Amino acid sequence: MKYLLLIASDPTLPSPEPGDPGFDEYMAAWTQYTQDLIDAGAYDSGEALQGAETATTVRHAGGATQVVDGPFAELKEHLGGYYLIDVDTLDDALEWARRLPVGEGAIEVRPVFPTDMS
Amino acid sequence: MPDAPEGWVYVVARNAGIDRLRREAVADRRLASQARVLGAGVARDERAEPEVDPAEWAAELDDAGDEQLRLLLLCCHPALSRDTQVALTLRLAGGLTTEEVAASLLIPEATVQQRIVRAKRKIRAARIPLTLPADLAERADLLATVLGLLFNEGYLAHAASAEALTRVELADQAIRLTATAADSLPDHPELAGLLALQLFHRSREDARVDAHGRLVRLADQDRALWDRTMIRRGYAVLGRALAMRNLGPWQIQALIAAEHTRDPIDWERIVRYHDLLLEQAPGPVARLARAVAWAEVHGPTAGLAQIDEIEGLDGYHLLHAARADLLERAGDRAGAQAEWDQAVALASNPAELDYLRHRRDAIRIAEAPRDPLRSRDLSPPTTELDV
Numbered sequence: 001m002k003y004l005l006l007i008a009s010d011p012t013l014p015s016p017e018p019g020d021p022g023f024d025e026y027m028a029a030w031t032q033y034t035q036d037l038i039d040a041g042a043y044d045s046g047e048a049l050q051g052a053e054t055a056t057t058v059r060h061a062g063g064a065t066q067v068v069d070g071p072f073a074e075l076k077e078h079l080g081g082y083y084l085i086d087v088d089t090l091d092d093a094l095e096w097a098r099r100l101p102v103g104e105g106a107i108e109v110r111p112v113f114p115t116d117m118s
Numbered sequence: 119m120p121d122a123p124e125g126w127v128y129v130v131a132r133n134a135g136i137d138r139l140r141r142e143a144v145a146d147r148r149l150a151s152q153a154r155v156l157g158a159g160v161a162r163d164e165r166a167e168p169e170v171d172p173a174e175w176a177a178e179l180d181d182a183g184d185e186q187l188r189l190l191l192l193c194c195h196p197a198l199s200r201d202t203q204v205a206l207t208l209r210l211a212g213g214l215t216t217e218e219v220a221a222s223l224l225i226p227e228a229t230v231q232q233r234i235v236r237a238k239r240k241i242r243a244a245r246i247p248l249t250l251p252a253d254l255a256e257r258a259d260l261l262a263t264v265l266g267l268l269f270n271e272g273y274l275a276h277a278a279s280a281e282a283l284t285r286v287e288l289a290d291q292a293i294r295l296t297a298t299a300a301d302s303l304p305d306h307p308e309l310a311g312l313l314a315l316q317l318f319h320r321s322r323e324d325a326r327v328d329a330h331g332r333l334v335r336l337a338d339q340d341r342a343l344w345d346r347t348m349i350r351r352g353y354a355v356l357g358r359a360l361a362m363r364n365l366g367p368w369q370i371q372a373l374i375a376a377e378h379t380r381d382p383i384d385w386e387r388i389v390r391y392h393d394l395l396l397e398q399a400p401g402p403v404a405r406l407a408r409a410v411a412w413a414e415v416h417g418p419t420a421g422l423a424q425i426d427e428i429e430g431l432d433g434y435h436l437l438h439a440a441r442a443d444l445l446e447r448a449g450d451r452a453g454a455q456a457e458w459d460q461a462v463a464l465a466s467n468p469a470e471l472d473y474l475r476h477r478r479d480a481i482r483i484a485e486a487p488r489d490p491l492r493s494r495d496l497s498p499p500t501t502e503l504d505v
Binding site: 001088089090091094095109111 | 197
């Protein structure tokens with residue numbers, strides 16, 4: 001069963017930039033996390049996203065489309081990245097979400113529609 | 119089932135007919151209802167749901183001896199909302215019908231159905247497992263929270279005439295489920311602590327309400343009506359929990375309830391328990407309970423001073439009831455009356471409301487100042503704040 005881990009965090013909170021002290025450790029934690037997912041056979045894909053200020057929203061409504069600057073929801077927390085993982089149950093997915101090395105933030109765990117009904 | 123279940127048997131026996139039938143039927147109905155709820159339709163809108171094979175769930179359950187525990191843990195899964203956990207626990211683990219769940223929680227049956235349908239969908243779609251979780255300690259705490267809520271729901275709201283019986287049954291149902299949980303998870307003493315707390319409370323059932331159906335304060339209760347067997351059972355369960363040397367909020371609350379069964383009550387000890395409780399679970403309600411105990415040791419004025427320092431409880435009827443009672447004891451009848459009025463305005467539970475109105479009206483009728491010696495015998499303002 002695949003689960004999408006949507007990682008959201010508050011962009012106003014400081015996070016280390018390249019060259020900052022602690023940046024290497026920060027990145028190492030993410031690399032390690034990804035490696036752990038791969039080792040467990042749970043990794044499908046995952047990416048980090050550029051900031052929400054780079055987002056553009058295409059809205060379909062009433063048969064027309066509209067292109068708007070910004071993310072589709074104005075929230076305190078912004079979507080910062082995702083992992084698509086493949087595990088047996090929600091408990092496994094929640095455990096992976098718990099282990100994500102986000103300092104402060106929230107992870108929405110969404111089951112993906114199964115393609116085979118086995 | 120606990121060993122030497124004297125108190126337990128008593129709980130069950132007193133509700134004779136329905137209860138016994140229910141107990142006997144629970145094992146059968148659990149799987150059947152499980153299958154019904156998770157499989158075939160409960161409500162019409164479910165016919166559109168993809169069918170799940172009830173046998174699949176049943177087979178998974180049959181494989182393990184701890185099926186009741188796993189079912190309880192599933193019902194209290196953190197991925198479900200608190201309201202859903204409560205409804206699901208009664209429905210699946212308790213084996214109640216949707217109608218009975220609705221009657222127990224005093225909510226419309228349609229609401230219960232909706233909660234269960236949504237839970238069912240989520241359990242299936244997100245694949246919430248029936249397996250024992252890795253983070254068992256955390257889940258045991260969650261289980262205790264839900265079972266504590268269930269018991270409170272039944273115990274607190276009791277005495278509202280027509281619903282009284284259902285509510286007592288709900289409290290007993292909570293005791294049964296807690297006993298099952300405590301038995302299945304013997305390494306988690308908080309569940310045993312909760313069970314002990316429930317037994318101490320339940321032991322006072324016959325003394326809690328007078329002939330007019332009105333709540334009777336702990337200090338005014340006829341102790342001869344207390345169920346001694348159930349109290350002994352509470353002590354036994356609590357003793358085993360405490361022996362594990364892993365104190366938590368439920369065990370401390372049980373210790374407080376245990377102290378209330380003694381005569382005379384050692385209020386200084388109760389204050390110390392409240393201090394422990396505040397360390398573990400700080401919060402304004404816990405501070406209020408401590409202030410009430412403090413007043414028993416140091417007098418109403420000292421208690422009022424403590425209450426005045428509590429912030430964020432202005433909308434809580436029991437804060438005003440506590441103030442009213444202490445003001446009354448301190449001789450400030452005008453102040454007390456204003457506080458009773460506030461308490462009445464804020465209370466919603468019928469039994470509590472009736473009690474508060476009675477206290478308010480009593481002060482209006484009273485002409486002569488209180489005998490200061492008599493007031494020393496008075497207990498905290500409500501039975502619920504005793505613990």
